[in-house]
Every structure is written in C-alpha cells, then in structure tokens.
Amino acid sequence: MSKKKIATVWLDGCSGCHMSFLDMDERLLALAGAADLVYSPLVDAKEFPPDVDVTLVEGAVSSEEDLRKINMIRERTKILVSLGDCAVTANVPGMRNPFGTKAVYDRAYRENVTFDPGVPDQVVPALLPTSRPVHEFVKVDIYIPGCPPSADNIYYAVTELLEGRTPDLTLKTRFGS
Amino acid sequence: MKQGNTIVIDPVTRIEGHSKITLHLNEDGRVEDARFHVTQFRGFEKLCEGRPFYEMPSLMARICGICPVSHLIASAKACDSLLAVKIPPTADKLRRIFGLAQVTQSHALSLFYLSSPDLLLGMDADPAKTNIFGVAEKNPALALDGIKLRQFGQKIIERLGGKRIHPAWIVPGGVSAPLTEVDRDAILEGIPDALAIAERTLEWFKGTMERFREEISTFGNFPTMFMGIVKEDNGLTFYDGKLRMVDASGKVVAERLDPTNYSDYIGEKVEPWSYLKSTYYKPKGFPEGVYRVGPLARLNVADRCGTPRADQELAEFHELQRTAVLSSFHYHHARLIEILYCIERLEQLLNDPEILSKHVRAIAHPNALEGVGACEAPRGTLFHHYKIDEQGLIRWVNLVIATGHNNLAMNRSVLQVAKHFVQGKRLTPGMLNRVEAVIRCYDPCLSCSTHALGQMDLQIQLISPQGEVLDEVIRK
Numbered sequence: 001m002s003k004k005k006i007a008t009v010w011l012d013g014c015s016g017c018h019m020s021f022l023d024m025d026e027r028l029l030a031l032a033g034a035a036d037l038v039y040s041p042l043v044d045a046k047e048f049p050p051d052v053d054v055t056l057v058e059g060a061v062s063s064e065e066d067l068r069k070i071n072m073i074r075e076r077t078k079i080l081v082s083l084g085d086c087a088v089t090a091n092v093p094g095m096r097n098p099f100g101t102k103a104v105y106d107r108a109y110r111e112n113v114t115f116d117p118g119v120p121d122q123v124v125p126a127l128l129p130t131s132r133p134v135h136e137f138v139k140v141d142i143y144i145p146g147c148p149p150s151a152d153n154i155y156y157a158v159t160e161l162l163e164g165r166t167p168d169l170t171l172k173t174r175f176g177s
Numbered sequence: 178m179k180q181g182n183t184i185v186i187d188p189v190t191r192i193e194g195h196s197k198i199t200l201h202l203n204e205d206g207r208v209e210d211a212r213f214h215v216t217q218f219r220g221f222e223k224l225c226e227g228r229p230f231y232e233m234p235s236l237m238a239r240i241c242g243i244c245p246v247s248h249l250i251a252s253a254k255a256c257d258s259l260l261a262v263k264i265p266p267t268a269d270k271l272r273r274i275f276g277l278a279q280v281t282q283s284h285a286l287s288l289f290y291l292s293s294p295d296l297l298l299g300m301d302a303d304p305a306k307t308n309i310f311g312v313a314e315k316n317p318a319l320a321l322d323g324i325k326l327r328q329f330g331q332k333i334i335e336r337l338g339g340k341r342i343h344p345a346w347i348v349p350g351g352v353s354a355p356l357t358e359v360d361r362d363a364i365l366e367g368i369p370d371a372l373a374i375a376e377r378t379l380e381w382f383k384g385t386m387e388r389f390r391e392e393i394s395t396f397g398n399f400p401t402m403f404m405g406i407v408k409e410d411n412g413l414t415f416y417d418g419k420l421r422m423v424d425a426s427g428k429v430v431a432e433r434l435d436p437t438n439y440s441d442y443i444g445e446k447v448e449p450w451s452y453l454k455s456t457y458y459k460p461k462g463f464p465e466g467v468y469r470v471g472p473l474a475r476l477n478v479a480d481r482c483g484t485p486r487a488d489q490e491l492a493e494f495h496e497l498q499r500t501a502v503l504s505s506f507h508y509h510h511a512r513l514i515e516i517l518y519c520i521e522r523l524e525q526l527l528n529d530p531e532i533l534s535k536h537v538r539a540i541a542h543p544n545a546l547e548g549v550g551a552c553e554a555p556r557g558t559l560f561h562h563y564k565i566d567e568q569g570l571i572r573w574v575n576l577v578i579a580t581g582h583n584n585l586a587m588n589r590s591v592l593q594v595a596k597h598f599v600q601g602k603r604l605t606p607g608m609l610n611r612v613e614a615v616i617r618c619y620d621p622c623l624s625c626s627t628h629a630l631g632q633m634d635l636q637i638q639l640i641s642p643q644g645e646v647l648d649e650v651i652r653k
C-alpha cells in the first residue's frame with residue numbers, strides 16, 4: 001500500500017496552529033513514517049499535489065490569494081480539515097471586519113508611517129472586504145477548534161484520519177482552548 | 178510576474194510567512210535589481226480598537242504563533258505603563274524566564290527545522306529532501322536534538338503558562354500565577370541536556386562553516402548599522418534596557434536611547450510593492466539609515482553576554498571580523514550563541530531564591546492614557562505603543578516589529594546573493610535556493626511584521642528583456 005499524503009496550509013493565521021503541529025515533537029518523525037508531508041511551509045514543494053489524502057488548513061480566508069488557494073486545495077484534497085479557530089470561525093482575523101478594509105489599510109500605511117505613505121498595490125494581493133471562515137467558501141470535512149488546538153488533539157485527529165476513521169473531538173477541544 | 182525581464186521566486190519556502198522575490202535582469206541576463214515582497218497583511222493596529230486594554234497581551238500574542246511570548250511581554254509592558262505601576266521583582270524575573278524559554282524554542286525552530294537542511298545537505302541539495310525529515314534521514318541525531326531543544330523551551334512555557342502556544346499567563350502588572358517548586362525543579366532538571374545539545378550543535382555548526390565560504394562572503398555581507406536593547410552594563414538582554422546602535426566598524430553611534438521615544442529616531446517607510454514597511458534610523462535618513470536587528474545585531478551591540486560559556490563564544494565570534502561582524506550568514510552562529518546564553522541565564526534565574534515568591538502581580542486601574550512597551554524578540558527589537566481613553570478602551574495602536582527593521586537589509590542581501598550566484602542564462606535550483614537561504618538567515622517572521630502569514634508556490638522564470646521565457650525552474 002502506498003503511503004498516505006498529508007499537506008498543511010497557512011492562510012490568514014498566526015502560524016500558531018502550525019507550531020502546535022510541530023509540538024507533536026518526536027511523534028512528527030513517527031508520523032513521517034506513516035505518511036508523506038507532500039506540501040507544507042516546512043517543505044520545499046512547489047505544486048500542491050493533485051491527490052492529497054488529508055489537508056490541514058490554518059487561518060481564515062482574507063485575501064484574493066487565500067481564496068484562490070482554498071478553491072484549488074479543495075479540488076485536490078480528499079479530507080479537508082479546518083485546523084484552529086481562525087479557520088473554523090475567522091477568530092482574530094475576523095476582528096477587522098467591522099472596520100472595513102479602508103480603515104485597516106489607512107491605519108497601517110497612511111497614518112502610522114513617516115515616509116511615503118500609501119497602500120501597497122503592486123505585486124501584493126488585495127484584501128477581501130471581510131475575513132471569513134474556510135467553510136463559507138468550500139466544504140470542510142473535519143473541524144478542530146482551539147487557539148491553537150493542542151498537539152495531542154492534532155495527533156489524535158490526524159492518526160485517526162490516516163487510519164480511515166472519523167475522529168470525535170467533541171469532548172477534547174473547544175473554541176479558544 | 179510576467180513583467181519583461183524579471184525572475185520571480187514564489188514563494189520563498191522554509192520561512193515563516195508569505196513572500197516572493199523578484200530579480201530584475203539587464204540586457205545581458207545579469208541581475209540588476211532585486212526585491213523581497215511580503216504579500217499578506219492583517220491589520221492588528223486597527224482591529225483592536227475599542228477593546229479593553231487588559232485584553233491586549235492575549236490578543237496581540239495572536240500576531241504570531243512562533244514568538245507569542247515576545248508580544249505578550251511588549252504588550253504587557255505597554256500596559257504596565259498605562260497602569261503606571263512597577264511590577265513585583267519576582268514577576269519581572271518570571272517574565273524573563275518565559276522570554277528566554279521562547280527565544281530558545283524559536284531559535285531552535287529557525288536553525289533546525291528551517292535552515293539545517295541547507296547547512297547539512299548543502300545549498301544544491303535535492304529540494305525533495307531539504308526539510309526536517311530529510312535531515313532526520315541523513316543525520317537522525319541532529320534532527321532529534323532540534324526537536325528536543327525546541328521542546329525544552331516549549332515545555333517551560335507550558336509549565337508556567339498552562340499551554341505551549343498563546344498562554345495567557347503574562348498580564349498587565351505582572352504574571353497571573355507564581356512558579357511552584359515542583360515546576361522549578363522540573364525545569365532545572367532539563368538544563369544539562371539542553372546545554373549539551375546547544376554545545377554540540379555549536380561545534381557542528383562551526384565545523385560546517387568552512388564549506389560555506391562563498392556564502393559567508395556574499396550573504397548580506399555589507400556595512401550597515403546594528404541596533405539592539407542592552408542592559409545598564411551594555412550586556413545582552415531580551416527583556417528590558419536602553420537601545421544602542423553601532424556602525425559597521427563597531428563604533429557606538431547612539432546609546433541609552435529610551436525605547437519610549439522610538440518615534441524620535443525610527444522612521445517607517447512604505448514601498449508600494451510590499452506589505453512590509455521598512456524602518457530606518459531617522460538622523461541618517463532613508464536609505465542611509467539602514468540597520469539590522471536580531472541575533473547578529475545583538476551580539477554586535479552588546480559588550481558581553483554575562484554568562485560564562487556564552488561569553489567565551491562571544492569572544493570567539495568577535496574574532497571573525499575586526500569590525501562588527503557583517504555577514505548575515507553569521508546570524509546562524511549568533512543564534513546558537515544566544516541559545517547557549519538563554520539556557521545559562523535560565524539556570525541563574527531559576528536558582529534565585531526570590532523566584533518562588535507568591536507576590537507576582539501589581540493590581541491597579543489605568544493611570545496614564547499612553548504607554549510604550551519594548552523588548553528584544555527572537556528576531557529583534559519589538560515595540561508596542563497604545564493610547565487608551567478614560568474607560569481604558571484602546572483608541573490607537575502602533576506596532577514596530579523586528580522583521581520590519583531588517584527589511585532594507587534583506588532586500589539588499591537578496592540583491593547581493595542574486596548578483597553573485599544568479600548569472601548567465603541558465604538557472605539552477607541551487608542558485609535560487611541561495612537567494613532564499615539568505616532570507617532564512619534573518620529568520621524573518623512575516624506573520625509578525627505585517628501581522629500575517631501564508632504560503633505560496635515556487636516557480637522561477639528567467640525572462641529576457643524582450644519578455645521571452647528563457648528558462649524555468651519549478652520546485653517539486
């Protein structure tokens with residue numbers, strides 16, 4: 001049997017969910033024995049492969065780039081996991097929503113600046129009007145709430161999924177835990 | 178980006194954040210200009226407006242999952258000045274312990290998980306192997322050391338704060354709970370192993386330097402100033418002190434600068450092609466006011482570390498160059514010396530008899546409407562600046578974050594490396610990996626610096642001045 005493929009993706013998050021993934025410590029190496037990490041900020045892969053078994057998504061969908069990516073990832077993934085509160089509810093990135101993008105841009109690039117104020121608009125992707133949770137754009141199969149979810153819960157969920165079972169996280173984690 | 182004669186490296190991998198690099202070629206296909214673009218933005222300076230100030234440390238920690246403790250510290254220090262209190266001495270020491278644990282784990286992440294593939298397997302290695310799992314295959318002991326050292330730091334944070342990432346333990350006025358004897362002893366027990374890892378990794382690193390002569394001489398090897406916070410005696414610190422600036426010759430340009438007045442001497446400039454602002458030293462203007470921060474800068478500005486082993490290593494470090502140590506490749510070296518310092522310093526603080534005191538929090542209402550907090554994050558100097566109203570609600574925030582200080586230098590480094598290695602009309606992955614590797618030296622944290630994070634694909638095209646695709650490299 002060929003090894004399963006897992007991927008991890010950063011959208012608009014703080015990387016804390018990825019750090020919690022790394023907090024599996026030695027279990028990371030065990031996991032690497034059971035599955036290949038085919039795409040992740042931690043590896044030098046270019047293309048998101050066409051047939052990933054499990055993808056963990058950190059962060060909300062906040063920019064045009066995030067939106068493009070999440071659609072592409074959904075198409076290429078069997079089981080899509082919303083990892084952490086930002087992916088599940090938009091959490092912290094969603095706090096910008098009541099202000100609107102203009103006010104958010106202006107504070108950072110016009111007001112709190114000493115030289116050459118102006119909103120960057122070359123090369124960089126524009127923000128979407130609001131920052132939203134992943135499931136508002138694509139179907140999500142499994143939710144792991146927590147800010148971040150603990151390494152134990154990530155390990156439990158991933159190993160269950162790799163074994164073909166559906167992890168039950170109801171009593172293990174909650175929002176903000 | 179298909180703009181005439183441009184090479185695009187997209188994304189830069191094994192760094193913490195969303196970015197890409199563009200290299201601009203002249204008629205002969207040689208690199209003329211280079212830019213490091215940071216491509217995501219979150220807006221923390223605005224989104225906290227209207228929140229009660231006491232939520233700020235926990236909220237601001239969510240800027241970054243790698244160095245949340247530095248944000249907790251800078252934020253809580255800004256809040257301490259809103260309260261206008263002096264925090265209890267034990268709280269001060271406990272915050273330092275928390276900070277040192279974090280620097281250890283963050284530096285371990287940078288060195289082992291992100292850069293060791295380049296150092297162990299070489300800059301030209303197969304991109305399918307250049308990751309921590311490839312390191313584990315080639316040198317299992319090294320990978321395991323990395324995992325254990327990061328774990329050592331994370332476990333201290335968990336013991337004190339209840340969880341490894343985003344603990345809410347540091348609060349305005351101090352910390353929320355004292356250290357127990359059991360936890361102190363457990364942390365102390367882990368110190369000999371952690372020290373041994375730091376020592377052997379440093380030895381290993383020094384042994385590999387010989388193989389990277391060409392990189393050392395071209396990886397951001399140019400004169401700039403360096404900035405960092407130092408203690409009263411001009412020694413290394415991460416928690417508190419005054420700013421010191423030295424020039425490329427190592428001469429002090431400015432010292433005892435009060436972090437509270439940062440805006441008097443640090444300016445921020447916007448480039449239309451990046452979400453990351455560039456800071457500069459105002460008295461010298463832009464771009465002459467370029468400086469670097471982080472491990473290399475801290476070891477260039479500090480007179481001493483203040484712990485025995487780190488001081489020996491610092492002396493050896495200074496022998497690398499008679500002036501300030503200029504090559505950004507030596508960020509790795511400096512990072513390892515700092516790890517050694519952190520572990521030694523942790524031991525000193527934990528053995529302080531006062532450390533178990535139960536008096537760890539000063540309670541007060543806000544007594545000032547404006548506060549600044551600064552500290553040295555793993556990647557460099559961090560400033561949080563808040564204004565509140567009479568009810569204690571946040572009205573205005575400015576954040577100046579480590580990676581922003583290095584933005585100008587990172588852009589120049591990319592140019593230097595690209596000019597040296599990316600030549601002719603034939604691209605190799607190794608050439609371009611070096612362009613990325615110089616960025617890894619700075620260990621930029623782009624989630625912090627633009628308060629955002631992400632990841633994109635890597636595809637490099639070499640395009641002639643006529644817009645014709647001459648060559649293409651795809652990272653598999």
Ligand code: SF4
Nearest residue numbers: 013014016084085086
């Ligand atoms: S859920 Fe929490 S830890 Fe995860 S990305 Fe969001 S803020 Fe960071």
